[in-house]
Amino acid sequence: MKLSGKIVKSAEMLGVVGDVSAHCDIPCGIYDPHLAQLAAHTVIRMIDLIEEQVPPGADATPEQFRDYTHGISRYMLVKEEHAELCKHEIRIMWGDYFKPDHIKEHPEIHELVWEVMRLASIAKQEVDIEHAEELLDTIHKIAEIFWATKGVESKKTRSAYPTEREVVVPQL
């Protein structure tokens, strides 16, 4: 064993080795509530599509049953994935971006994050447009706080998505 190896091993045994970070949460310092909003819009869109589907009648052909089931399954899957994406994006913002100073200034952050977790779970469990809209609305509130912490004004504006609902955008 090399001398350096012996030094390290001895130090480890003595418990005198500290930890130092050369780590990064890639991409560095890049956070944006837009992805969570997109995901919430997608959940709403999937609910709209599911509700637009006309179930095949009793005299439908096997192909019509297959196509209906296939369509519904895809919408459900995407709804499930994007509800989880809402949770993921907001968790990252909560854990990695928001700091004690932000919480001091916006003490409602914790409550809003918990609300996103709850509503996104409901978005998975149900096909309920009201809860999905509530999810989007809660994410909007977090987005507004996020831009406020950056010292950037934001505004809620109508999106160009088929959901025809709003999105919070920074006034850069």
Add this chain to the structure above:
Amino acid sequence: MLPIALYRVDGNSMAPYVSANGYVLINRFSYVFRDPKEGDVVVAKHPKTGRLIVKRISAIQADRYVLRGDNERESTDSRGFGPVTKKMLVGKVWRVLGGN
């Protein structure tokens, strides 16, 4: 307090100079009698989290030090938290040991 301290490195931001899971021996008294220089690799306190980080001094701005990871794509450094004061520098890396 001993002048020498050994730290295990977690992360790739200083690769290839220090690999993930490598070790750095630092001299805590390096900057007692002299000032840090550009190019020094240092262990410093992250100004926001207090966590110890290992970075290179890439520039000196008056009494502040700009810290950068050699592997910039995997580094959280002064680009994010700004330059740091001398008080935040824990010591200069004296030797690099081991690693992947």
